[in-house]
Amino acid sequence: MIDASKNDASDVGLAQRASSGAMTAFIILFAMNLLDYLDRNILVSIQPQIRDDLKVTNEQWGLLMSVFLISYSVFSPVMGWLGDRYRRTWLLAFGVGLWSLATVGSGLARSYGDLVLARSILGIGEATYGVIAPTILIDVFSRHQRSRVLSAFYLAMPFGSALGIGLGPLIAKNYGWHMAFYVVGVPGLVAALFAFLLPEPVRGASEGIPVDRLKAHEKAGATREDYLDLMVNSSYTYSVFGMAAYTFGIGGMLVWVPNYLFNTRHFDQQRAGTMLGLCTFTAAIVGMTLGGWLTDRLAKTRPQALFLVSGLSMIASIPFVLLALFSTSEPVIYAMIFAAEALMFVNTGPCNAIVANVVQPNLRAAAFAISTFAIHFLGDIWSPWLIGKAADLFGDPETMASSYGQLLKAIGAVPTQVVGHPPENIVAGLLMVVPALLLSGIVLIAGARHLPREMALMQAKLKAAPRPSQAPETTAL
Structure with a gap:
């Protein structure tokens, strides 16, 4: 048993360790995340050049996103x-380095097949980063800052x-679409080295639980019953499931709204890309800042706010x-895109x-990983392809002659x-x-309605002795 008289002192030391290096970790992880999404969307923004060069159809383009x-x-x-189970900073270095090499490989592509291969390898690297980075941030910042952080x-x-x-579009216009991938990929290789500067906190360091109890859970690992x-x-x-449905929507929009602006509304590509x-x-900035601040504030007395604010915002964006x-008015279209995205974010x-x-x-990386698997397999794996398929289908005069058309x-x-x-119907x-x-x-x-009970249950499990596990002990490699 843990001596209760030592809990306060342990928790003070725990808070100090949890806050040490927190901002360094945030800056490095934020920069990596920035490069991650810069790469994903530079592909979307130069799709006219790539598609013309490699002769890619709408359906193939949507499929490329899905791959x-x-x-x-x-x-x-x-x-x-x-x-x-293993040292997270080393895994991050591997992931960021791999995705950066795959980004450079995208620039070297000379066929649609080359591009599919490069983007497939990219997914492995980004999967490593995407499921591990949040767990480090959760451990180095206070529980009451989570939504904001x-x-x-x-x-x-x-x-x-x-x-x-x-x-x-700016890089592609002046230097060709291949160069756009080199510009993003090379800084990613540098960022991979910075992973070694990140702290490796005890898993659960921000939970207010004594360190020896946290280490016992970390050593025991997750059991079959935990999963x-x-x-x-x-x-x-x-x-x-809520994020999966949202991801279906936002994923489809991020891929096809640029095409909608370029081809359906015939806006200038460079200006439309900038706007x-x-x-x-x-x-x-507006949506995420408001969401983080408002829910952290409301959740102090009513944890259900984490769900309610998110759900109401989704409905309000429609x-x-x-x-x-x-709309056919350029200013109105951009204003409405801004409002919809702010609420969705x-x-x-x-x-x-x-x-x-x-x-x-000791289960969070797996939980984020399963969440990632579910939201993409139920969400934006399908939406870019389905939207592209529908755009082709309802571009056909015969389909438009049907009752639904x-x-x-x-x-x-x-x-x-x-x-x-050929004709297309992106709307x-x-x-x-x-x-x-x-x-x-x-x-x-x-x-x-479920959140307060399950938050209390998680804390109770963490304070209790860990379940016996057959899993290998957590190691720092």
Whole structure:
């Protein structure tokens, strides 16, 4: 048994260790995340040049996005298992280095097959980073800062997306699309070295639990029963399914909204890329900052706010998505994209904080990995391909002559055509985003009632002696 008289002193020392190096860790991990999403979206922003050069169809382009996400999702559970057992900083260095080499490989591609191979390898590296980095941040920052810290960390996602969307056309226009990948890949190789500067905290260092108890759980590792408990953890599953539906929507938008602006509304590519990047960036600052601050504030007295704020924001974004798709005014379209994205980004920090709050520290990398697998396999693995498929299908005059095609025509979702390409109906494809956002909002709101009980249960498990495990002991390699 642990001497209760020593708990206060232990917790003070624990807080000091948890805060040591926290900002260094945040800056390094944020920079890596920025490069991650810069790479993903520089591909999207230069799609006209790549598709013309490699003769890629809409369906193939959507499939290319899916290939990366399949690789990313399949390898995430493997990296999550490793991340709960071995030194996380070394795994991060491997992951960031591998994805950076794959990015350079994308620039070397001379065929569609080459590009598919490079993006598949990219997914392995990014899976390593994506499931391990949040667990380090959770351990080095206070529990009461989680929503804000994770919101700030994931700001790199839209910030990197905005930079990719804005810089991609500029680099491709002046130096060719191959150079765009080199510009992103080389800094990633440098960033991989900085992983060795990161702290390696005891798993659960921010939970307010004595260090010796945390080390006992870390040494024991997760048991089969822990994994089974995770699958019936209502807060965890509602959060994952809510994020999956959201990811279907936002993933499809990030891939196809640039094409919608270029081909459907015939906006200048470079100007549209810059404006869309600016909208995404500012929306992320507003949405993620508001989401993190508001939910941390409300959750002090009502933990359910993590779910409720996220769910209501998803539903509130739907009218703005519709206005963006059916308006013909350039200023209105950009304003509506900004409003929709700001509301959608509200959920990022709170939903990830839910996972951290209800999952034991020695299981968190696996929990984030399973979450990553689920949200992509149920979400944006399919949405870019399905939206591209629908855009081709409802570009066909025969399909538009059907009753559903006539309904789309009546609401303004009509085919357009770019010289040298068959007709397409990107608005019809992007309408798939609407039911996904509605479903996300409903699921997240439904999950709110479970959170207080499961947060208390996680803390009780962490304070108790660990279950016996047959798993190998956690090691620092």
